[in-house]
Amino acid sequence: MEWLAAIGDLAGNFLSGGVLGSVFGFFGKFAELAKLKEQHRHAETMMDKEAKHLSMELSSKAQIAKTEANAQIEVAASHAMAASYDHDARRYLSGKALANNKVAAFFMCFVDFFRGITRPALTLWLSIASYLVYSQTVKILSITTQSTPLTPDQAYQLYWLCINQLLSLAGIAVGWWFSSRPSKITAGQ
Secondary structure (H helix, E strand, O other): OOHHHHHHHHHHHHHHHHHHHHHHHHHHHHHHHHHHHHHHHHHHEEEEEHHHHHHHHHHHHHHHHHHHHHHHHHHHHHHHHHHHHHHHOOOOEEEEEEHHHHHHHHHHHHHHHHHHHHHHHHHHHHHHHHHHHHHHHHHHHHHHHHHOOOOOOOHHHHHHHHHHHHHHHHOOOOHHHHOOOOOOOOOOO
8 A cells, every 4th residue: 555655646746746847837938928029029129210210311311312412503503603704704815816916915905805894884884774763763753743743644654664764774784694605506515
């Protein structure tokens, strides 16, 4: 009977050890699962942060590309302006041709001077003419409104004459300035 008690003790120990081993194994698997979930959560968070970082990086690259494109536009505009200034500073005869002929050099100085002074002089004249139109209009309006008011037809005619005068002056300036610019054919491009 003793051997029966020994077998019972062995079986009891075996079964209780198996149950305890299974319970601890279950807790181990549960802890492993929790750790795996945490690793996945961490990986998801890192991917979200990386996606946000990439989005910000792409956004900054797009902004840099826009800035570079705007800079290239500004450079092209400054080159066009420089070409315009180069055209304005152009002489009609080369220094070599002027060195051989003193009479041509003397007259070409006048040509270059008048060519260089035309735009500023025209601008000054247009400014003075515009001011004179304005001051005469104000003078006429102040005289006529004190003694005899203008009829609507007279006021309209005065207004129409002033607008036509200013548009004519602007047309002169714009027409002259743009017609004196070199075309691609005359510039040799």
